[in-house]
Amino acid sequence: MRIEPLGDSALLVHVVEIFETEQSLDAVLRATRQLETARIRGVLDLVPAYTTIGIFFDPAQTGTFDEIRTSIESALQTSLEPARPRADGNTIIEVPVCYEDEFAPDLDEVARHAALSPDEVVRRHSEATYRVSCVGFTPGFGYLSGLPPKLATPRRASPRKEVPIGAVAIGGTQTGIYPRKSPGGWNIIGRTPLRLFDLDRNPPALFHTGDRVRFRKISRAEFDSFPA
Amino acid sequence: MKVLVRSAGFLTSVQDLGRTGFRESGVSMGGALDTHALRVANVLVGNDENAAGLEATLGTLRLRFDDDRLVAWCGGAFSVRIADENLLAGHAGLVTKNDDLTITAPNSGGRAWLAVSGGIDVPLVLGSRSTDLRGNFGGFNGRSLCDGDELPLSNKQRFQINAPRISEWSAPATWTATDRNDPILRIVTGADWDRFTPEAQQALVTTAFAIAPDSDRMGARLAGPELQRVAPGDLLSEPVVPGTLQVPPNGQPILLLGDCQTIGGYPKIAHVTTVDLPIAAQLWPGDHVRFNQVTFSEARQLLREREKDFAVFRAGVGLHLE
Numbered sequence: 001m002r003i004e005p006l007g008d009s010a011l012l013v014h015v016v017e018i019f020e021t022e023q024s025l026d027a028v029l030r031a032t033r034q035l036e037t038a039r040i041r042g043v044l045d046l047v048p049a050y051t052t053i054g055i056f057f058d059p060a061q062t063g064t065f066d067e068i069r070t071s072i073e074s075a076l077q078t079s080l081e082p083a084r085p086r087a088d089g090n091t092i093i094e095v096p097v098c099y100e101d102e103f104a105p106d107l108d109e110v111a112r113h114a115a116l117s118p119d120e121v122v123r124r125h126s127e128a129t130y131r132v133s134c135v136g137f138t139p140g141f142g143y144l145s146g147l148p149p150k151l152a153t154p155r156r157a158s159p160r161k162e163v164p165i166g167a168v169a170i171g172g173t174q175t176g177i178y179p180r181k182s183p184g185g186w187n188i189i190g191r192t193p194l195r196l197f198d199l200d201r202n203p204p205a206l207f208h209t210g211d212r213v214r215f216r217k218i219s220r221a222e223f224d225s226f227p228a
Numbered sequence: 229m230k231v232l233v234r235s236a237g238f239l240t241s242v243q244d245l246g247r248t249g250f251r252e253s254g255v256s257m258g259g260a261l262d263t264h265a266l267r268v269a270n271v272l273v274g275n276d277e278n279a280a281g282l283e284a285t286l287g288t289l290r291l292r293f294d295d296d297r298l299v300a301w302c303g304g305a306f307s308v309r310i311a312d313e314n315l316l317a318g319h320a321g322l323v324t325k326n327d328d329l330t331i332t333a334p335n336s337g338g339r340a341w342l343a344v345s346g347g348i349d350v351p352l353v354l355g356s357r358s359t360d361l362r363g364n365f366g367g368f369n370g371r372s373l374c375d376g377d378e379l380p381l382s383n384k385q386r387f388q389i390n391a392p393r394i395s396e397w398s399a400p401a402t403w404t405a406t407d408r409n410d411p412i413l414r415i416v417t418g419a420d421w422d423r424f425t426p427e428a429q430q431a432l433v434t435t436a437f438a439i440a441p442d443s444d445r446m447g448a449r450l451a452g453p454e455l456q457r458v459a460p461g462d463l464l465s466e467p468v469v470p471g472t473l474q475v476p477p478n479g480q481p482i483l484l485l486g487d488c489q490t491i492g493g494y495p496k497i498a499h500v501t502t503v504d505l506p507i508a509a510q511l512w513p514g515d516h517v518r519f520n521q522v523t524f525s526e527a528r529q530l531l532r533e534r535e536k537d538f539a540v541f542r543a544g545v546g547l548h549l550e
Contacts, residue, residue, distance in 0.1 A: 004419055007499030008527040010469040012419055014427055045251035047467040051490050054467025056251060059502050060535045065524055134465060136254040136491035139363055143465070178290070197253070199353060199365055205253035 001031075001076060004070050010061040011068065013076075016051045019143040021131055024051050029210040031076055038075030040068070047168040048209045049134035092212045095177070096166050097126065099190040106156070106187035110170055113153045124148045125189065126215040130175065132207045138178035141195025142207035147175050159185030166191045168215070181206075190215075193226035231293050231344065233377040234328065238286035242348050242379070243341070247356035252489045257470065258366075259358045261445060261486045261509035262406060263386045264534075265302035266400045271542050272300035272320045274284045274386040274549045276460025279347030280357035282373075284288035284340045289331040289373075297323050297381070298345040302404040304510050306331055313393060318404030320395040328422050337512030338407050346382040359443065361488065367458035386549070397548050399541060406506040410436065412518045416527050418473065418496035419466070428455040432473075432497060436483070436516040445487040448511045454479030455497060465493040471500040471508070473519075483508060501527040503534055 002014040015028045034049045035055065047054035055072065062068055062192045099107065099122045100188055111118045130144035135141075152173045160183060163169070167185035173176035178194035196206050205215065216225075244268065246259025250359075260266040260283055267277040282289070284306070300320045301308055308315045309330045315321040317340075323329050331340060350357050350532050357368025357464075368379055398404070421429065437452035455475050468474065472484040474494040483500065485508065500508050501522065511517055521531075 005416065005524055006419060006467065006496075007469050007471050007502070008416060008473075008524060008531065009502050010467070012466060044248040045257075047490055049467055050464040052466045054250070054251075054469070054491075056257075056467075056469060059528070059531050064528060131460050134491055135252060136465065136489055138489075139254040140249070141254055187238075203253065204250070204255075204354065209252065 003053065003072060005065060006054060009057060011055045011057075011072065013053045013055065013072065014051060015053060019050050021133065022198055025133065025210050026129055028053060030080065033080055034075050034078055035072065036199045037080070038071070038078065040071045040075060049136065092129070092214060095192050095194055095213060095215050096218040096222065096226065097190040097192050097215045098218050098220055098221050099137075101128075102220075103167075103191035104189045106169070110151060110153045110187050114150045116150065119228060121151060122217060123174070123191065124151055126217045128214075130213040132209050132211045132213060133174070134209050135207055138179055138182055138207040140207065142176055142196075142211070142213070144175045144213055145173075147173055149173070153187050155185040156187060159183055163188065163189065166193060166196070168192055191223070193223050229295050229346070229383055229428070230378045231291050231381055233289075233373050233375060233379065234292055235288055235335065236373040236375050236377065237284055237289035237331070240282055240284050240289050240373040241361060242280050242350055242357060242359045242373075243283045244280040245360060246298040246486065247354055247358055247366070250354050254490050255354060255363070256359075256360065256487050256490060258360050258487050261339060261355065262303065262341060262506040264403060264506050265341045265406065265509075266343065267538070267543070268318065268403050269300045269302050269341050270347075270492040271545050272318070272395075272399060273298040273343045274545075275343055275345060275347050278301065279343065280350060281341055281348065284331050284333065286333045286337065286344065288333070291329045291331075292325065293325060293329070293381075295325055295521050299329060299342060301331065301340050301342045302399070302406070303340030304407040305334040305336065305405070306338070306340040307334075308332075309395070309502040316398070318399035318401065319397075322393045331374040336407075337514075338510045344381060345385045347384075349380040350384040360487075378508045395548065397545070399512050400537070403506075406509045408507055410516045410518070411507045411511075412520050413508055414501045414522045414530070415473065415498040415525050416501060417521045418498045418524060420463070420495035421497055423457050423459070423495050424475070424497055425456050425458055427527075428457070428497070431455060433519050433521050436518050439511045439513050439515045439517065440480075441513040443511070443513060445485055447485050447488055448483040448508065450481045450483060450517070452480070454548065455481060457495065463493055463495060463499060465491045468492040468496065469499070471502065471505055472496050473498045483511070485509065501530065503527070503530045
């Protein structure tokens with residue numbers, strides 16, 4: 001465990017040094033829960049991502065770095081209360097995806113790169129179980145680890161100016177879903193009718209770091225009849 | 229009670245001190261790019277420090293109120309008038325019903341923050357009244373202001389207005405006029421400082437960087453010597469914070485501001501100190517900026533001193549407004 005400053009109003013905890021999906025995320029989630037439980041004065045946000053946790057604080061409300069570091073270190077040595085239902089790493093979120101041509105402009109490119117048929121790409125993409133390694137880029141965008149290695153495809157040379165809401169895409173060794181219309185450079189292979197980020201929901205984001213995710217192939221008709 | 233936006237200027241948005249608690253879901257902190265300026269302006273009109281005000285950028289913002297309000301502003305070299313009277317930065321001024329308040333940006337660019345007694349009473353979204361301009365939520369209908377908008381104002385004004393029209397007392401000038409010619413910003417080293425060559429580390433603290441045109445509330449893009457890494461290669465994304473100087477593969481740093489993403493994969497060479505973020509919020513294309521390295525304890529000490537001065541200032545204003 002390595003703790004270093006991130007400017008003068010945040011700290012970065014390196015929970016592990018090398019990213020291995022399962023072990024790294026379990027360790028990061030555990031440390032995040034310990035820090036949440038400790039309710040350290042002045043801490044505004046805890047952001048787990050891959051191997052690290054960002055601790056954001058109100059610099060006017062906190063002591064010296066050494067004092068904060070000591071609070072963090074002691075929090076990370078406490079024993080845990082039972083896990084909350086979320087962020088225990090066992091929740092599996094099922095995401096329906098329509099992989100039909102109209103929603104999958106880059107499926108052929110991914111298939112060509114993998115030397116597989118488009119159907120085989122879809123089969124492998126929807127049979128794997130993924131884990132949310134971090135959430136960012138835009139509100140609710142989860143970076144999913146666990147993509148079958150064969151499906152890894154480099155990002156597009158020039159990003160699209162506009163990727164539609166719900167686009168399911170592959171970028172390098174990761175897959176993810178665009179929570180809103182935005183620019184994006186990942187290869188689009190399908191679309192989900194689920195809302196990834198909804199201000200009327202609590203919490204608004206569907207994905208949280210550590211969650212497990214599976215994709216379920218649906219038809220265009222199912223996509224259209226999906227309750228909004 | 230409300231204020232009519234007769235002219236919205238180029239980019240005006242409702243902002244408070246920002247949105248916390250949802251950063252783990254990718255929601256930016258946002259808020260006033262210079263939170264200290266908004267705090268000072270809010271104190272001057274008797275508001276909570278976190279009351280929502282307006283952030284003005286370029287052009288002319290013209291407001292008309294339908295009741296009496298105290299107003300105050302801080303920031304760039306703007307010109308602000310209540311009817312025909314000049315309101316200097318850091319003073320409180322009384323706007324009476326049907327007066328126009330006119331806020332004109334300098335040609336050289338910059339930002340200013342306006343507080344109105346009571347505060348702008350838009351609904352809280354995820355715990356904040358700030359406008360998330362990329363996410364299109366919060367603030368006034370999730371967008372920047374347009375001509376003809378009517379902003380609701382809270383009636384919770386804390387004091388009777390009987391002062392002269394413009395207060396004689398004011399906030400310290402270093403807090404209220406934050407625009408500097410070719411400023412020097414104090415930095416502390418970033419987590420990835422050691423990933424950069426000694427030449428890059430040296431260049432960062434000895435060279436002037438120009439502000440590039442495609443800068444916005446997410447970040448100021450800098451142009452200068454190419455900051456090279458010892459070894460190239462992708463890094464895992466990590467949390468980032470406003471003030472971070474991150475360096476994409478082209479070697480031209482980006483200074484992240486309030487609307488920055490919550491995580492980033494570019495190496496972090498340094499961070500601008502919190503006390504200098506107000507000056508960073510005034511950087512504009514065409515400006516030049518230099519960096520001066522300080523230690524973490526110096527950065528924290530500067531901030532502690534500012535907060536101590538702020539507490540004294542707040543208590544002093546309280547006496548004037550009672």
